Amino acid sequence: xxxxxxxxxxxxxxxxxxxxxxxxxxxxxxxxxxxxxxxxxxxxxxxxxxxxxxxxxxxxxxxxxxxxxxxxxxxxxxxxxxxxxxxxxxxxxxxxxxxxxxxxxxxxxxxxxxxxxxxxxxxxxxxxxxxxxxxxxxxxxxxxxxxxxxxxxxxxxxxxxxxxxxxxxxxxxxxxxxxxxxxxxxxxxxxxxxxxxxxxxxxxxxxxxxxxxxxxxxxxxxxxxxxxxxxxxxxxxxxxxxxxxxxxxxxxxxxxxxxxxxxxxxxxxxxxxxxxxxxxxxxxxxxxxxxxxxxxxxxxxxxxxxxxxxxxxxxxxxxxxxxxxxxxxxxxxxxxxxxxxxxxxxxxxxxxxxxxxxxxxxxxxxxxxxxxxxxxxxxxxxxxxxxxxxxxxxxxxxxxxxxxxxxxxxxxxxxxxxxxxxxxxxxxxxxxxxxxxxxxxxxxxxxxxxxxxxxxxxxxxxxxxxxxxxxxxxxxxxxxxxxxxxxxxxxxxxxxxxxxxxxxxxxxxxxxxxxxxxxxxxxxxxxxxxxxxxxxxxxxxxxxxxxxxxxxxxxxxxxxxxxxxxxx
Amino acid sequence: xxxxxxxxxxxxxxxxxxxxxxxxxxxxxxxxxxxxxxxxxxxxxxxxxxxxxxxxxxxxxxxxxxxxxxxxxxxxxxxxxxxxxxxxxxxxxxxxxxxxxxxxxxxxxxxxxxxxxxxxxxxxxxxxxxxxxxxxxxxxxxxxxxxxxxxxxxxxxxxxxxxxxxxxxxxxxxxxxxxxxxxxxxxxxxxxxxxxxxxxxxxxxxxxxxxxxxxxxxxxxxxxxxxxxxxxxxxxxxxxxxxxxxxxxxxxxxxxxxxxxxxxxxxxxxxxxxxxxxxxxxxxxxxxxxxxxxxxxxxxxxxxxx
Numbered sequence: 001x002x003x004x005x006x007x008x009x010x011x012x013x014x015x016x017x018x019x020x021x022x023x024x025x026x027x028x029x030x031x032x033x034x035x036x037x038x039x040x041x042x043x044x045x046x047x048x049x050x051x052x053x054x055x056x057x058x059x060x061x062x063x064x065x066x067x068x069x070x071x072x073x074x075x076x077x078x079x080x081x082x083x084x085x086x087x088x089x090x091x092x093x094x095x096x097x098x099x100x101x102x103x104x105x106x107x108x109x110x111x112x113x114x115x116x117x118x119x120x121x122x123x124x125x126x127x128x129x130x131x132x133x134x135x136x137x138x139x140x141x142x143x144x145x146x147x148x149x150x151x152x153x154x155x156x157x158x159x160x161x162x163x164x165x166x167x168x169x170x171x172x173x174x175x176x177x178x179x180x181x182x183x184x185x186x187x188x189x190x191x192x193x194x195x196x197x198x199x200x201x202x203x204x205x206x207x208x209x210x211x212x213x214x215x216x217x218x219x220x221x222x223x224x225x226x227x228x229x230x231x232x233x234x235x236x237x238x239x240x241x242x243x244x245x246x247x248x249x250x251x252x253x254x255x256x257x258x259x260x261x262x263x264x265x266x267x268x269x270x271x272x273x274x275x276x277x278x279x280x281x282x283x284x285x286x287x288x289x290x291x292x293x294x295x296x297x298x299x300x301x302x303x304x305x306x307x308x309x310x311x312x313x314x315x316x317x318x319x320x321x322x323x324x325x326x327x328x329x330x331x332x333x334x335x336x337x338x339x340x341x342x343x344x345x346x347x348x349x350x351x352x353x354x355x356x357x358x359x360x361x362x363x364x365x366x367x368x369x370x371x372x373x374x375x376x377x378x379x380x381x382x383x384x385x386x387x388x389x390x391x392x393x394x395x396x397x398x399x400x401x402x403x404x405x406x407x408x409x410x411x412x413x414x415x416x417x418x419x420x421x422x423x424x425x426x427x428x429x430x431x432x433x434x435x436x437x438x439x440x441x442x443x444x445x446x447x448x449x450x451x452x453x454x455x456x457x458x459x460x461x462x463x464x465x466x467x468x469x470x471x472x473x474x475x476x477x478x479x480x481x482x483x484x485x486x487x488x489x490x491x492x493x494x495x496x497x498x499x500x501x502x503x504x505x506x507x508x509x510x511x512x513x514x515x516x517x518x519x520x521x522x523x524x525x526x527x528x529x530x531x532x533x534x535x536x537x538x539x540x541x542x543x544x545x546x547x548x549x550x551x552x553x554x555x556x557x558x559x560x561x562x563x564x565x566x567x568x
Numbered sequence: 569x570x571x572x573x574x575x576x577x578x579x580x581x582x583x584x585x586x587x588x589x590x591x592x593x594x595x596x597x598x599x600x601x602x603x604x605x606x607x608x609x610x611x612x613x614x615x616x617x618x619x620x621x622x623x624x625x626x627x628x629x630x631x632x633x634x635x636x637x638x639x640x641x642x643x644x645x646x647x648x649x650x651x652x653x654x655x656x657x658x659x660x661x662x663x664x665x666x667x668x669x670x671x672x673x674x675x676x677x678x679x680x681x682x683x684x685x686x687x688x689x690x691x692x693x694x695x696x697x698x699x700x701x702x703x704x705x706x707x708x709x710x711x712x713x714x715x716x717x718x719x720x721x722x723x724x725x726x727x728x729x730x731x732x733x734x735x736x737x738x739x740x741x742x743x744x745x746x747x748x749x750x751x752x753x754x755x756x757x758x759x760x761x762x763x764x765x766x767x768x769x770x771x772x773x774x775x776x777x778x779x780x781x782x783x784x785x786x787x788x789x790x791x792x793x794x795x796x797x798x799x800x801x802x803x804x805x806x807x808x809x810x811x812x813x814x815x816x817x818x819x820x821x822x823x824x825x826x827x828x829x830x831x832x833x834x835x836x837x838x839x840x841x842x843x844x845x846x847x848x849x850x851x852x853x854x855x856x857x858x859x860x861x862x863x864x865x866x867x868x869x870x871x872x873x874x
Contacts, residue, residue, distance in 0.1 A: 077735050150732045156709060157692040157734055161658070245710025246841065248824075251693060252708070286600070287607030294617050316695065317706045318713045321643050325636050332628040336621055343620045344612075346587055349594035352607035356595065364591055371587050375580035378628070382635030384572050387642060388702040391695060391730040455573075457699025459730035462738035466726065540606055554608040 021424070021521040036121035037524055038106050043422075044128050045102035048135065050491070052094040059087035061484060064446075064477040070467045080463035081148040082164065088151025090142075093173050094135055096407050097265060100272035101183055101218075102131075104414045105211045107422060109187060111515035111522060112205050114196025114531040119189040127182040134176030141165035141172060150461060152262070155243035155254040159235035167236050170229040177226040180268075184218030187211050196514070198533030202293065205513050205537055209296040210275025213303035217264045217271075221307070225261035228254065255317060259310035267306040269403055270370075271299055273410025274341055277363045280417050281345050282538040283511040284360035285352030286548065289538045291344040298337035305334040315386045324383055331381035338374055342367060351554050357509075358429060361436040362413025369405025369443065373398060376451065394454025397447045405443055412439070412490060419494065420508050424521040425501030431493050439486035445479025510546040512538055569702045572634055579627060642703065645716035649684035652677070653765070653850045656687065656694035656707040659736035661727070662847060666854070668764040669756050673742030675727060677719060678752035684716040686815065690846045695731035698744050706731055712815050719746040769855025772848055781837070792837065793830045799860020804831040813860070818853045 022039045025031075032040060063083050066074045075083070106124065110117050118124050141147055147169045149158040158166050191204070191212050204212075232254070234240040241247025243254045282289045289295060311319055311327040345367055354360070376398040379385045389395065419427050449472040454460075458469045465473070507516035512535070518527050535542050540551050598604065652675070655662040663671045677683045687696055687707040696715065697704035705715035719725075729740035747755060763771070773779055781792040793803075799818065802810045806829045811817055820827055822844075825837035844852070 077738060081732075081735065081737070148734070152732075154693060154732070157732070161692050161734060245708075251710070285598075285607050286605075288609055290610060291612040291617050294612070315639070316704050317693075318708055318711065321640055324639065328636060328639075329632055332625075332632050335628060336625055339624045340617065340621055342587055344617075346590045346594065347610075347616070349591060349598065351610055352594070352598045353600045353604045354595040354598050355600040364595065367591060368584075368588060371584050372580075375583055378580065378631060379573075379576050382572070382576065382631050384569060384635035384638030384642070385576055386635075387639065387704060388569070388573070388699070390704060391697070391732075392699075457697070457726060457728065459697060459728045459738075461732040464738045541609055548606045551606045551609050554610045 019519065020523065021519065022524045023424070023521050025524045034125075036117070036125055038110050038118050038121065038124055039422075039522065039524075039526075041124050041128055042103050042107035045098065045106060045131075048128070048132060049095055049099050049103055052090050052135070053099075053487075056087055056090035056095055057484065057487060059083050059090065060480065063087060064480040066463065067465070067473045068477050070465050070470050072464045075463070077463040078148065081150075081461070082146035084461055085147045085150050086142050089138065089147065089169060089173070091403075092151055092265070092269075093176055094131075094138065096269040096403055097180060098131060098183075099269075099411050100276065100407070100414065101187070101211060101214060101268075102128075104207075104276065104411070104418065105183075105187060105214075105272060108418065108515055109190060109208060109211060110194065111421075111518065111526055112208050112513055113191065113194060113199050114514050114527065114533065115190065115194035116525050116527070118186050119194055120186050123182050123186055127179045127186070130182065131176055131179035134172045134174070134179065137172030137175060138169050139172075141168035144168075152258065153229065153232055153254075154258075155232060155235065155251045156245075159232050159243050159254075167233050170233045174226050174229050174233075177222045180218045180222045184215035184222075187215040188219065191215075196531050196533055199514075200533075202296075203533055203535075203537050204296070205275075206278035206289065206292070206295055206299070207272075207275035210271045210278075210299045213299040214268050214271045216300075216303050217268050217306065221261040221264045221268075224257060225265075228257040228261070231257075252314070252317060252319070255314050256311065259313045260307070263310040263313065264303070264306045266399070266402065267302055269407040270410075271302060273366065273407045273414075274299065274370075276410045276414035276417070277345065277366045278341075279511070279513065280359045280363035280413055281348050283417070283509050284355045284357060284363070285349050286355075286540055287348055287352040287538070287551070288536070288540065289344070290347035290350070291340070292537055294340055295344050298340045301337040302334060305330060305337070309334055312381055312386070315383055316390050328381055328383050332378070335374065335378060335381070338370075342371055342374075356433075358427070358432040358436055359413050359417035361433060361440075362409050362416065365436065365440045366406060366409040366413060369401050369409060369440075373401030373405055376401065388457075389454050391459055392454035393450040393458050393460055396460050397450035397454060400447045400450070405447070409439070412436075415490070415494070417509075418515070419497070420504030421515060421520050421522070423494075423498050423501070424504055425497045425499075426504050426508065427490075427497045427501060428493050431489065435486050435489035435493075438482060438489070442479050442482030442484075442486050446476050446483050447479070449473075449475045449479075507546065510548065512540060512543060512546070569638055572638060575634070576631065579631070583624075642715075645684040645714055646682045649682035649716050650678070651684050651686060653854070654685050654687040654696060654707065655690060655846045655850065656696070656729070656733075656740075657690040657846075658692065658734050659729070659740035661694075661696070661729075661740070661742065664765055664847065664850060665756060666765050667756055668768060669758075673727070673740075675742075675744045676752060676755050677744065677746055678749040679719050679722050679746050681749065682716055682718045684714060686712050686714050686850070688712050688846050688850070692733045693731050694729045694733050694740065697728040697730035698725055699728070700725040701744075704730055712819065719744075722746045722748060765851050765854040766858040768848075769851035769853070769858075772844070772852055773855055776840070776844070778852075791834075793833060795856050796859045799857045801860070803828075805829060806831050806833075815853050815857070818856050819849055822849060822852060 022037055066072050066080055145165050147166055148164040149162050149166055191208060231242045235242055241249045243249045243251050309327060309331045312331045315324050416427060416432060453469055453472045458465055504520045506519050514531055517531055651666060653664040661673050663675050689707045689709045694707040695704055696707055701717040703715055703717045705713050707713060723746055725744045727742045727744050729737055782795050798813050801813055803813050804810050823839060823841045825839060826835045829835050
């Protein structure tokens, strides 16, 4: 089989013995749809995720076009309301939450810990199917009229008043939730039980720590939003009245339950991206990670404290003053582990050997945008300032800095970084650097003006707006078109590189992780022999196999002064 | 409030610049080259980690304290504020002034006077947002929420609904007009509605036959507790507990009379759910308030009228 396929394609390249790996281990649709190989399942996820990213992006494009003029020249308010609702639902439930765990987590966790697969390979495949069944429901609700409640489904608008396809969409999200739970469970069990000899907890890459923390949120949080949305469906279909004040229900109860999951969900999106960034920073600074244990524990701290901050979405919703103060305090508390990570990444660059290759551009872009998203989060965590900017474009800008500037940058950075491992080919370096810079510029032009809009008082989810806000909206739309170009480029050159890209070596950067110890692309069983780990994480010192000169130890007195400067 | 906002901006810019400069400086200073092919080994520093946890924490606690102080003030209306009633519905704002003048999607208020809004929604959750005053508050179905502000400059300011509420959410707004007190008085008398809120409530009280059980408001009623002196007092219930008769209690007693039965009475009152509108409810509440006991420093705007 391998000889017949290799002969036409491999003719121009230097002759090398065709090697069996996970991509050529089987052909035909069945070998993909019934695979239990985590790497193939990761690619199935990649296809689903990319489809929904494109769909959500298309909605975003229409939203930005509508907002070019104050009166809205493309759609009526009903259509516009459906657009931003579906943009939110698709991007959050069908792209951001599953993106990094589904694609990169699936592909890399077994490789990084030296395992042959995840603990439950069939469950892993089931997770993908469950996701797509849920996605079908949601897709059906979109093409048969859409949903107009906002992705937040606030009651009683969603439970009584909306005439759109709320029930179908809610069922879709309910089903998709099980995919999250299955994946989270699989990751937790895998990380506990499948680590290679010598791969102790304190030798796990931060990427794995981040996914461990994420999985905890997925397993504990997702059931709550599933039940909550089921109650909304119950209210709609059977008039249970959980959230209907006329029947003794409470609309605020919905918000508590919804945000109990949906705030931690933000950490499902950002923690894996932080993991990706950590890997990239250490590799492209060619240096041991500064404060490894602090960065690892910070992931867990974020996951745990993140469960206790949900009501900061409700400071003007009518909760008591003291409840609001407690949640404000906890929201500030969760900022500290995030700050710890940022400082440690920065300190890792100190005395490194920093290379500005494409993944590093994404990682540094991630840090910058995440800092801005995080700092504006401090405005929203404070009770006094939140009252003014709550539910305005300030919030829209803030969470796009975290979710797009953070999670999507992390996802794309990770895709570039591990693309040689996934595809066995290199992406084109020059074009991909250009795309990264286009994305960074386009992103800031799109979302920075929205901070100003929000401060000036433009509420979110407005199909039409007062004319004085037009200039900033036009700027934002201009930025969005640059941003769109930045997203199209990687899709094109990734596909291109699968056939025409330079063949990648096992460890092109080189990096220290176990995933780089196997061939690119890896064989189906990942490693020919089970690896034994004898080195610390991000250790360039005891790794002659990387082909790098042995790093020197920095003199202790040299690192005190400049290090402290960045500290505060 | 604005000073606080400026402080937040300064902190945000400071940290962004420090991290940004740190990243750029390090990545140029220690860029990869033939002379620098691999990074130096730098061990982590516990002192540094603790320092950069402690410093942001101290700053964060300062933000927390300042923000909370502002919020507590915002959430507690002064007792002598001018009380105006707002009903939100898809997709308009209905405003009733205490002396009966009503308006839609507009709010007229006197300058340099504390204004308290008591708000409720007829359907979904709305939010009353006046960016110029830096205030907003959700307006919920089934419960009163309040907000207050003190306009200091005359003029016209945007009023938005900022909680997404369906189709015409973006059109659910209007203007807040801040006027000189004399102009405001003139404006109040310019409306066609001559009835004050309490008068309208009193008329409803008769019209809906509340009077036949609760009495004229003088002595105890034949089958139900008298309402004179009830508002603001502590009411004993059949289950032995007591409640303070506030707006929410009055409202609940009209819509769901069996929820809290006053000690010594039978649960015979019918519900008025679906019979009267939120506007009428506010009028009834205003009437019951007007014959209540004005608590020390209570709201004379409503109680001192009769």
